[in-house]
Amino acid sequence: MIDFHTHPVLVREMVEKYRELQGVIREVFFIGNLLQPLETFHLQMDVAGIEKAVLLPIDCSTAKGCQIFSNEQIAELCQMSERFIGFASVDPHKPDALQGLERAVRELGLRGLKLSPPTQEFYPNDSQLAYPLYEKASELAIPILFHAGMSWEPQAKAKYGQPLHLEDVASDFPNLKIVIAHFAWPWVVEAAMLALKYPNVYIDTSCLYFDNPADFLAYVLKEQIPISLIERSLRHKIVFGSNYPRVEIKNMAEAIRRLGLTKGCLELIFRDNALRLLGEVSV
């Protein structure tokens, strides 16, 4: 069981060691500094029945003047726990982004790339700016997880997160595995369309913007789209993501389990699809 979408922003050992993270987490990522020991992260996973979690940083050096965890810090966390799968982030605006990504994967052992266009302020289909990164990610055979849809960050505009911008990327890089985060809410139908059409497009479930996880996910996956679309057509394209610590892992996992999906479909969502994205099982 894998949680494909977590942020280590409240891990006390890291935030107390790297003091600059405190302001970044509060002002840019916009979450209260209720720091918890690393043990709490593991216990949150245990309670939810999750074995491993993907850790996501954001390099927004140009747009926001900071990194919400650096690649080195993510690698350090992965050294502290074999239950973590570290992703890299690089700033597409920086001239050394390609070298940074290559080093993160080949030297630090990170397994994917996180991009947050609303935080980093770029359109994902900006071919001049971003396409070289996609070529590098394809060459490295790593997935890219794109923030899509609404962001709670105050300075992150949704215009950069519209999932239709990703159609060019999916079409132009058929060998690049793309994960649309947060079900691209509120553009859920558009995200579903892309995952339905493009073999290389996946969606993560880390979507909660009001109500509680059970009610919100039931609304999104039973009213915005029919649940049969997940069960029949997208069961190989959805990965479980919680967006912890904005939401507790246990609550998101329970909400997914309560949707009425079959056991086989849940196994794909909670494990098999993530393993395929990470290259641990063949397509």
Next chain:
Amino acid sequence: MKIILQKIEIQSRKGKELIDLTPQVERVVEESGVKEGLVNVLTMHTSSGIIVTEGLPCLEMDVLNHLDKLAPDQGNYYHNRYLEIDGRLGFNAGAHLRSIIGGIQVSFPIEGGHIVRGSRQRIYFAEYDGPLARTCCIQILGQ
């Protein structure tokens, strides 16, 4: 009169559980040197509590189950929304309500340097929204 405040961290390991604090409270009282007085135990979190009950696993389950019935996790709560102050979703109204119902603090007399409590009474930290690292205050007043 002495006034001593000690904060202790408790790592809860489940979503909901009762953690017996009695030995820790007794130790703090004994180390304080206070012979006659009062000890207050207080949780610093609004989704947890401090309660007193008999130290039996069956009762621990009954207490948690009963509080769950009175204030279930799933409910038509106004708190089910995004909280700007935290940058997180606040859908744990049930935990907050259980904290109110069960209470957040207890007091016991101190006599002869020891807590005066019934032979069956145990002091529990009640986790309603874990697992989390939590902080409790133990305050001793006396001489």
